[in-house]
Every structure is written in structure tokens, then in C-alpha cells.
Amino acid sequence: MDIRKGDIVAWPTNLGWMMGPWLVYASLLNGASMALYNGAPVGSGFAKFVQDAKVTMLGVIPSIVRAWKSTNCTAGYDWSAIRCFGSTGEASNVDEYLWLMGRAHYKPIIEYCGGTEIGGGFITGSLLQAQSLAAFSTPAMGCCLFILGNDGYPIPQNVPGTGELALGPLVFGASNTLLNADHYEVYFKGMPLWKGRVLRRHGDVFERNSRGYYHAHGRADDTMNIGGIKVSSVEIERICNAVDSNVLETAAIGVPPSGGGPEQLVIAVVFKDPDNMKADLDQLKKSFNSAVQKNLNPLFRVSQAVPFSSLPRTATNKVMRRVLRQQLAQANQNPRL
Known part of the structure; x- marks a missing residue:
């Protein structure tokens, strides 16, 4: 900075x-x-x-x-x-x-991403490099980054790709114990080896593009399986946020139907005007569908658009999609709620 x-x-x-x-x-x-x-x-x-x-x-x-x-x-x-x-x-x-x-x-806007558990950042932008908007240009000092492929192992450093991000095991300021959980199980269990050392799990999905810049795509546990295709909630939300000028923000949630079966795509909607909660949700759902199918995948289908006065968030303002998923799943099982 x-x-x-x-x-x-x-x-x-x-x-x-x-x-x-x-x-x-x-x-x-x-x-x-x-x-x-x-x-x-x-x-x-x-x-x-x-x-x-x-x-x-x-x-x-x-x-x-x-x-x-x-x-x-x-x-x-x-x-x-x-x-x-x-x-x-x-x-x-x-x-x-x-x-x-x-x-x-x-x-300029310098992107910075890290975590409290590593005491700092692991990827950042830099005023010493040409920047790309909404992207990161370099690993943070003293940190090695790896993008895991579909086989769970790091893809080559010079190859574009998208996957869960892993960190080199030696990171300045990183935690080595947790007060309320098993540190090894949270960060290292099931992770691949690199030069004889187990990589550290972080949990974000990142993309490295052909120009060498990195883009964040949200948490790995925010991915959904829609029609057998894994997709990040953030990708869908970016599209839905631009569909209607009355929409303040959205959250894309994969919700299991009450009778079992594949996840259904539900869009939680917050309107700019709180009194607009009774907007034409069917028309909005159709607009979401058209935009998602045109810009992302023609096989994806929005099953519901559900209005919320606000989205549940953590103390650091991250959307709690897990809470939304639980609320929507419960509403599916108890339609009167």
C-alpha cells in the first residue's frame, strides 16, 4: 500500500x-x-x-x-x-x-487477501507492478501459492487455471495451533505434498489467468453443484446483481429439495427499496434465468427468487451463505414458515 x-x-x-x-x-x-x-x-x-x-x-x-x-x-x-x-x-x-x-x-486500487489465522496476506496487488482491475498481481512476501487441479494436486505455476488455493507450509505469522479445533485436521489433513512438505489449506477458490493475474472466486465451500457442474456462488451473483437496477445485492444458494435430489439454484435478493419486497418475483426469476444462461451456462436454471431485507453476515461482513442455505432448506420442508 x-x-x-x-x-x-x-x-x-x-x-x-x-x-x-x-x-x-x-x-x-x-x-x-x-x-x-x-x-x-x-x-x-x-x-x-x-x-x-x-x-x-x-x-x-x-x-x-x-x-x-x-x-x-x-x-x-x-x-x-x-x-x-x-x-x-x-x-x-x-x-x-x-x-x-x-x-x-x-x-489505483490495491487488492489484498489474507487471513487472521496467518497474521497477514498471502496474495496482493503492488504499486511496483502493472495492475489489472479487481485482480491480484503477486504472492505476498514470503508466501508460495498453489492452485489445485481437479486431481487435488497443484497445476504448474505458469499454467492458467481455477481451483482451490493452497499455501506453502511455511508462511510468516501463520498459526500452529487452534483453541477449539484440531489444527492439523483443519489446515493440513488430506492436502498434497510439495517438496516433501504438506501444503496448507486456505479454502478460497482462485483463478490464475493467461496474463499471470489472480482473481478470487469466493470460498471453496461456497461452490454449488448445479446439474453436475461445480460453480462458484460469486460468479452467479455478479451476473444477478446487474440484472435489475432495483436490486442491491444477491446471494446464490444451492438448496436441496425437500424430497431429495440435485441441488436447486435459489437467488436471495435484497432490494434497494425495503418496501419493494413484493416485487414481481416471477419476472425477476425469469430475468435471472436469462442472464445466467446467457453469460454462464445454458443448463443452469434458477428455481426461486426469494426476497430478504438483508443478508446474514459475519463480523467481517462476509455473507453467511451456509445460514441462508439452512433457512431456505427449512422453508422448503415447511412451506408455511
């Missing part, structure tokens, strides 16, 4: 998430200041705070950017002091991030 003496750094976070300690140390060790905002960072109040504090480095997560864009709450505020954005926490979207760059005269 190239934080320097005199910089003013703002990153909505908390100390229970890795980015909390990161904000403290990255700012103060480099002679920069922290800009701390008391409240939710999703409205015009935060946009004014960024302006008034003359923030030079602003950290975001994609969900916040999506909220800013949908409400246009940053309009009229001067963010010209920003020279760099940072982004982490979720898979990002090219259109939304191009919009974000436009708030600060198209300053």
Missing part, C-alpha cells in the same frame, strides 16, 4: 479481524495517522469524514463500495486527497471498482 510518513489511513474494520491490527501497525510504524470513524461507513456521513480528514489511503470491502454506488452517497464530496485504495474481504467487481476509482480521479 506504500503507506508513508504523513499519510492519513482509514479502513473500516475492527480489532477482531486481521485488518484491525494491520491498520494500527501499518499506520503508526510508518509515521502515518489513523482516521477513525464512529458509525457505519455506508452513508454520506462517512463520505464527508473521508473528505474532511483528507484521507490519503482508504481501505474498503466490496459490499461497502456496492452500497455507496447504489445510493450515490459520495456525490458532492471531495476525495482528491486519496492516492490509493486498498480492498480485501470479498471477491471484487470490475464495474464497481472502476466507479470507485472515479471518486478520486482514478487512483
Whole structure:
């Protein structure tokens, strides 16, 4: 992120998430200041705070950017002091991030991905390299990355591909014990060997493209099996989010039918207007179907579009698709709920 003496750094976070300690140390060790905002960072109040504090480095997560864009709450505020954005926490979207760059005269966005359990990042963008929007350009210092193929073993480093990400076993700051689970079973059991060492499981799905850039596709446990084809929830959500201007966000969930059988694709929908919960869901379902079949796979079919006032999230703002899956599966078994 190239934080320097005199910089003013703002990153909505908390100390229970890795980015909390990161904000403290990255700012103060480099002679920069922290800009701390008391409240939710999703409205015009935060946009004014960024302006008034003359923030030079602003950290975001994609969900916040999506909220800013949908409400246009940053309009009229001067963010010209920003020279760099940072982004982490979720898979990002090219259109939304191009919009974000436009708030600060198209300053760069540096993607950063890591985990609290490894005490830092394992893949990042860099101001020293040409960047690709919503993509990572390099493994973090001291970290080796591997993308596992369908056979469960790493594909060659110079070959494009998509699969679950594994880390080299020696990572700066990585955990070696857990308080409430077996560390080996969580991170190493069943993982392949590399140069005589067992690789470390991380759980994200990543793509390495032909240009050498990496794209995040969400958690491996967020993948669904639709018609015998594995697909990431994030891929479907990116398409559905753009279908209707009234949609704030979506979550794609694979839900088993009450009588058993293949997973059915259900789209949980949050509307920009909370009073729009009774929109024409049948028409919206048809629109989702058309977009998914055109842009992703003609064999995929959306079985339901279900309205939600908001999506359940973790303390770090990640969508809890497992909770949604349980709620939707229960609703299928008990239609009156």
C-alpha cells in the first residue's frame, strides 16, 4: 500500500479481524495517522469524514463500495486527497471498482487477501507492478501459492487455471495451533505434498489467468453443484446483481429439495427499496434465468427468487451463505414458515 510518513489511513474494520491490527501497525510504524470513524461507513456521513480528514489511503470491502454506488452517497464530496485504495474481504467487481476509482480521479486500487489465522496476506496487488482491475498481481512476501487441479494436486505455476488455493507450509505469522479445533485436521489433513512438505489449506477458490493475474472466486465451500457442474456462488451473483437496477445485492444458494435430489439454484435478493419486497418475483426469476444462461451456462436454471431485507453476515461482513442455505432448506420442508 506504500503507506508513508504523513499519510492519513482509514479502513473500516475492527480489532477482531486481521485488518484491525494491520491498520494500527501499518499506520503508526510508518509515521502515518489513523482516521477513525464512529458509525457505519455506508452513508454520506462517512463520505464527508473521508473528505474532511483528507484521507490519503482508504481501505474498503466490496459490499461497502456496492452500497455507496447504489445510493450515490459520495456525490458532492471531495476525495482528491486519496492516492490509493486498498480492498480485501470479498471477491471484487470490475464495474464497481472502476466507479470507485472515479471518486478520486482514478487512483489505483490495491487488492489484498489474507487471513487472521496467518497474521497477514498471502496474495496482493503492488504499486511496483502493472495492475489489472479487481485482480491480484503477486504472492505476498514470503508466501508460495498453489492452485489445485481437479486431481487435488497443484497445476504448474505458469499454467492458467481455477481451483482451490493452497499455501506453502511455511508462511510468516501463520498459526500452529487452534483453541477449539484440531489444527492439523483443519489446515493440513488430506492436502498434497510439495517438496516433501504438506501444503496448507486456505479454502478460497482462485483463478490464475493467461496474463499471470489472480482473481478470487469466493470460498471453496461456497461452490454449488448445479446439474453436475461445480460453480462458484460469486460468479452467479455478479451476473444477478446487474440484472435489475432495483436490486442491491444477491446471494446464490444451492438448496436441496425437500424430497431429495440435485441441488436447486435459489437467488436471495435484497432490494434497494425495503418496501419493494413484493416485487414481481416471477419476472425477476425469469430475468435471472436469462442472464445466467446467457453469460454462464445454458443448463443452469434458477428455481426461486426469494426476497430478504438483508443478508446474514459475519463480523467481517462476509455473507453467511451456509445460514441462508439452512433457512431456505427449512422453508422448503415447511412451506408455511
